Structures are given as C-alpha cells and as structure tokens.
Amino acid sequence: MARIAVIGAGMGAMAAAARLAVAGHRVTVYERTDTYGGGVRRFTREGFSFDTGPGLLPLPAVWRDLFVKTGKEPLEECVELTQVDPAARHVFADGTRVSLPNASRAGVVAALDAALGGGAGTRWGDFLVRAREAWDRTRRPLLEEPLWADWRVLAEREPYPAVPRRRRLRTRTASTLAEVGALELADPRLAALLESHALAWGLDPRTTPASAAVLPYMEHAFGLWYVRGGLRELARAVYERCLARRVEFVFGAEVTAVVEKDGRAAGVETADGTVAEAEHVVAGVDPVRLAGLAGRPPWAEGEVGADAAAAGAAGAGRFTVLLALRGAREADAAHRTVVHSPDRPAELDLLAGRTPSAAVRPTVTVLRPDDAALRPDGGHESVVVSAAVPVGDGHGWTSEEGRERLADRVLAAAEAAVPGLRERVLWREVRTPADTAAETGVGSGAVPWPALAAGDGRFLRPGNTTGRPGLFAVGGWAQPGGGLPHAGMSGALVAGLIVEGPRFRGSQ
Structure with missing residues (x-):
C-alpha cells in the first residue's frame, strides 16, 4: 500500500483518488479552496440554483465505469440521469430555427431537411459518417490510452478522411474545421452548426484541425444527459464515493511545492509549511502551476507538456450570466438553445x-433545465447564458462597465431562446474567467479543450506521466484534455499507470 498525495479536488483528481483507494492505496487530497469539484460548482441565491461550470453530461459511460469499479452502487443510484431531448435548438443568423433530436441520426437528418431544405440533412448525415471514421481512428489514443511516446504521430496525421472537392479548377481537401464546413456542407447554416462545437470551447474553426469533427460526433452518437439537481450533483456523488473508499480530503490546504527526493516526487508541501510524504504525487493543476510547484517543467524539452508550460494555460474562458426569472418555463422550451452570432468574422x-x-x-x-430543484417554485425559472471569450487583460469584460455591456449583448441574443426575457428578469449574476481562475487556480481563467489530433500537436495535452518519477498529471489540462468525460478518463489513466506501471496501455 502506497501513500499518494493528490493536488486539487477537481473531477479528474477525484476520479483518480477513488480508483487508487479501491486498489488499496492510502490517498489524501489537498484542495486550496473550501470545497470539491474544481470548475463544477453551484451558485445559489434566494431559492435559485445554477451550474456555474458544465451544464450537460456527454458520454456518461465514463462515470458509470468509475462507479462500477469503485463500489456496489451504480451511478444511477447516486444521481438521477435524464436524456435531454431535443439535444439542442439552434437559432441561425438568418432567423432559421431547428431542433435536433438526441442521438438519432434519422431524426436529425429529417429535422435539418425540413428546416434548411436542399438536402441539408443528407449532407450532415454524410458528414457524421466521416466524423465517425475520425472518432474510430482517435478514440483509443486520445481518450482511452496514455499519451504515446511517439506523440508526434498524432500531431502530424489528420484522422478526418480526405474528401476531395473541386473548386475554382483546383481539387481541395479539408484540413481545418472551417474548411470542412465550406467544402463539404454547402450551407452557411450547416457550417455554423458544425463550428459551434468548436466555438463552445473557444476554438477558432479556421485553425482548429478537421479532427474536431469528433466533437459533434460524440454528442450525436452518445447523446446528452442532464443530472437532476444540476451537474454539481455529479461532483457530490464522486466526492461521496471517495469518502466511502476512505480517501482523506484536506480543504484550505494550498500546495506550494512538490517535494523531491533522490530525483523523484516524494510528497507535497503546503502553504503553512507542512510536508506530507508520499510515494506518488498526482497533480490536478494546469501545466504552468505544475511547473511552479515542481520548480521546473517536469516534462522533457520538446514534449507537449514543456511546450504547454512555456505557453501558459492557453485557451478561452467562459463569460456567463445567471438569470433569475419570474414566470414559469413554457412547456415546449428546449433545455439547450444555441443562438448563433450574426457576425462570424467579428466573433x-x-x-x-x-x-x-x-x-x-x-x-x-x-x-x-426543467428542474424544480433549481427554482424557488413553479412560478420562476433559473437560466444560464454563456459564451466563450478570450482570457487575459485588455478585453472588454475585464472592466465593470465593459462586463455589463457584454452581459447586455449576451442577453439580447438569449431573447431568441427565452420569450419576453427582459421583462422577466428579477436579477442577474455575471461571471467572467476571473471567477473561473478563483475557483480552479488556473491563473488565466481558461477552460481546457478536449485533446485533438493533427494541428502539429497544438491541440494535444501533456501526458499523464512526467519526466519526474512518481509525479503524474490528471484532469482537463492533461491527457486526454477538457470536458467531463475526458476528466473522468484522465483519472482512470493515472490510476492505471500507478497500479499497473508504465506498461499500462489503457482500458480494453
């Protein structure tokens, strides 16, 4: 039985902790804040509750597997899962609306044909077939396995199948997500539908590799799910599973250094000077912070992790407006509506x-969400409106005046999804990447995207192992990247590497 110190109580870190405890190890989690969940938080006020992180759960099988492997009670006995239908309602820039059924290719094709005409559904259905090919090629190396030692193979090979298109006397194939939309979908609304899956992570479709086609495919193939009471309930269930497996949590304990002895990680030191010895250290932090804790980037020069630590916690953040509304939610309201920007170049x-x-x-x-747990009574509604924004200084949302102006613009868009929105607002709470930074410890407030193949490796995440023996990386900033399914899988990968050693190659 080994002593294992886990830095941070995010979802990936807790997933690793529960699995390691079941394997017989003594696990202690050190969390700088006063609660668990990382970015999966809840805001409550005057009887209203809101998810302040992710609001929907794709690929719940990852978390089902965690609960199967760590106890007798399956996930569905710990939280109430409901499938969201429609998966989304889209409002395009020209005012066209379409509701897409959840996990139904035939239903999506029919809905798109009816709303957009001109064989739009068929073209989208054909795209999903190609996206599945990209998914089949990348699922194991990018979701279920530790990052390959020869990771440059993933960086250089585009898994999305080449579909030659002849335009202006030239034959072209798509290498970016924007080119997939322009060359293969032949409708700006379909292209906007495709690109919205990248924009949700703050990715520019003009530079995002075509392999990002796996993002809409995952949603289509595995559906979208909601956790009754909000996604914070999933975090609670994982935390309680850790406690049941005798994982110890120390809250308000900021780790300031990874202790090194004889060239390997040997424990952690906290802000009060306490040193806790451990045979393994699992860090659920971003590469910049991990490099600071370790005293230097713990990855070899030229590796993905070293590049990430040098570049900083790059990415976009989320600008969110939490709305307390008077009046009941209408019966035909969609759980999720995506209102597309009227000005793509400006966005x-x-x-x-x-x-x-x-x-x-x-x-x-x-x-x-149609969830009584989130509102004071049936005569009110809680709504979350969000958009991706750049992180760092100098942006409009960083000043109080600019933040309120952007909130007004975001709510103007949301009126397309919520009838009579402005007249219904009791109060609003505006959250920016600065709030994300305070909750997660990521200085930039960025939200990590899922790892993607191709793109010269710029869309990969650092491996779960590091150049320092005994030190492992977990969570959205490590392989396989951001998102709840990916965070859960990162916990499985780290636990496998510690329990089975470097020969571990992932779930079978």
Whole structure:
C-alpha cells in the first residue's frame, strides 16, 4: 500500500483518488479552496440554483465505469440521469430555427431537411459518417490510452478522411474545421452548426484541425444527459464515493511545492509549511502551476507538456450570466438553445483577441433545465447564458462597465431562446474567467479543450506521466484534455499507470 498525495479536488483528481483507494492505496487530497469539484460548482441565491461550470453530461459511460469499479452502487443510484431531448435548438443568423433530436441520426437528418431544405440533412448525415471514421481512428489514443511516446504521430496525421472537392479548377481537401464546413456542407447554416462545437470551447474553426469533427460526433452518437439537481450533483456523488473508499480530503490546504527526493516526487508541501510524504504525487493543476510547484517543467524539452508550460494555460474562458426569472418555463422550451452570432468574422476576431468583446455579439448557449430543484417554485425559472471569450487583460469584460455591456449583448441574443426575457428578469449574476481562475487556480481563467489530433500537436495535452518519477498529471489540462468525460478518463489513466506501471496501455 502506497501513500499518494493528490493536488486539487477537481473531477479528474477525484476520479483518480477513488480508483487508487479501491486498489488499496492510502490517498489524501489537498484542495486550496473550501470545497470539491474544481470548475463544477453551484451558485445559489434566494431559492435559485445554477451550474456555474458544465451544464450537460456527454458520454456518461465514463462515470458509470468509475462507479462500477469503485463500489456496489451504480451511478444511477447516486444521481438521477435524464436524456435531454431535443439535444439542442439552434437559432441561425438568418432567423432559421431547428431542433435536433438526441442521438438519432434519422431524426436529425429529417429535422435539418425540413428546416434548411436542399438536402441539408443528407449532407450532415454524410458528414457524421466521416466524423465517425475520425472518432474510430482517435478514440483509443486520445481518450482511452496514455499519451504515446511517439506523440508526434498524432500531431502530424489528420484522422478526418480526405474528401476531395473541386473548386475554382483546383481539387481541395479539408484540413481545418472551417474548411470542412465550406467544402463539404454547402450551407452557411450547416457550417455554423458544425463550428459551434468548436466555438463552445473557444476554438477558432479556421485553425482548429478537421479532427474536431469528433466533437459533434460524440454528442450525436452518445447523446446528452442532464443530472437532476444540476451537474454539481455529479461532483457530490464522486466526492461521496471517495469518502466511502476512505480517501482523506484536506480543504484550505494550498500546495506550494512538490517535494523531491533522490530525483523523484516524494510528497507535497503546503502553504503553512507542512510536508506530507508520499510515494506518488498526482497533480490536478494546469501545466504552468505544475511547473511552479515542481520548480521546473517536469516534462522533457520538446514534449507537449514543456511546450504547454512555456505557453501558459492557453485557451478561452467562459463569460456567463445567471438569470433569475419570474414566470414559469413554457412547456415546449428546449433545455439547450444555441443562438448563433450574426457576425462570424467579428466573433472569430474576438476569440483571437483582436476585437473588444463588448463590441461583438458572440454565439451564446442558453440552458433552461426543467428542474424544480433549481427554482424557488413553479412560478420562476433559473437560466444560464454563456459564451466563450478570450482570457487575459485588455478585453472588454475585464472592466465593470465593459462586463455589463457584454452581459447586455449576451442577453439580447438569449431573447431568441427565452420569450419576453427582459421583462422577466428579477436579477442577474455575471461571471467572467476571473471567477473561473478563483475557483480552479488556473491563473488565466481558461477552460481546457478536449485533446485533438493533427494541428502539429497544438491541440494535444501533456501526458499523464512526467519526466519526474512518481509525479503524474490528471484532469482537463492533461491527457486526454477538457470536458467531463475526458476528466473522468484522465483519472482512470493515472490510476492505471500507478497500479499497473508504465506498461499500462489503457482500458480494453
């Protein structure tokens, strides 16, 4: 039985802790804040509750597997899962609306044909077939296995199948997500539907590799699920599973250093000077913070992790407006509505940091869960509206005035999803990447995207093992990247590497 110190109580870190405890190890989690969950938090006020992190759960099989492997009670006995239908309602820039059924290819094809015409559904269905091919090629190396030693193979090979298209006397194949939309979908609304899956992570489709086609495919193939009471309930269930497996949590304990002895990680030191010895250290932090804790980047020069530590916690953050509304939710309201930006070039410039965010109306996601646990009574409704924004200084949302202006623009978009929105608002709470930074410890407030193949490795995440023996990386900033399914799988990968050793190759 080994002593294992886990830095952070995020979802990936707790998933690793529970699995390691079941394997017989003595696990202690050190969390700098006063609660668990990382970015999976809840905001409550005056009888209203809101998820402040992710609001929907794709690929719940990852978390089902965790509960099967760590105890007798399956996931469904610990939380109430419901499938969201429709999966999303989309409002395009020209005013066209379409509701897409959950996990039904035939239903999606029919809905798109009816709303967009011109064989749009068939083209989208054909795209999903190609996206499945990309998924089949990358599922194991990018989701179920530790990062390959020869990771450059993943960086250089585009798994999305080449579909030659002849345009202007030239034959072209798509290498970016934007090119997939332009060359293969032949409708700006279908292209917007495709690109919205990248924009949700703050990724620019003009530079995001075509392999990002796996993002809409995952949603289509495995469906979207909601946890009754909000996604915070999933975090609670995982935390309680850890406690049941005798994982110890120390809250309010900020780790300031990874202790090294004889060239390997040998424990952690906290802000009060306490040193806790351990045979293994599992770090659920971003590469920049991990490099600081370790005294230097713990990955070899030229590796993905070293590049990530040098570049900082890159990515976009989330600008969120929590709305307490008077009036009941209408019966036919969609759980999720995506309202597309009327100005694609300006939105992409925003994500690239070239346009003040208060001057742009970005693509927004509106979540309206039909959940009595989130509202004081049936005469009210809680709604979450969010958009991806650049992180760092100098953007419109970083000042109080600019933050409120951007909130007004975001709510103007949300009116397409919530009838009579402005007249219904009792109060609103505005959250920016600065709030994410305070909760997660990621200085930039960025939210990590899922690892993607191709793109010269710029969309990969550092491996779970590091160049320092005994030190492991877990969570959204490590292989296989951001998102709840990926965080859960990172916990499985780290636990496998510690229990089975470096020969561990992932779930079979």
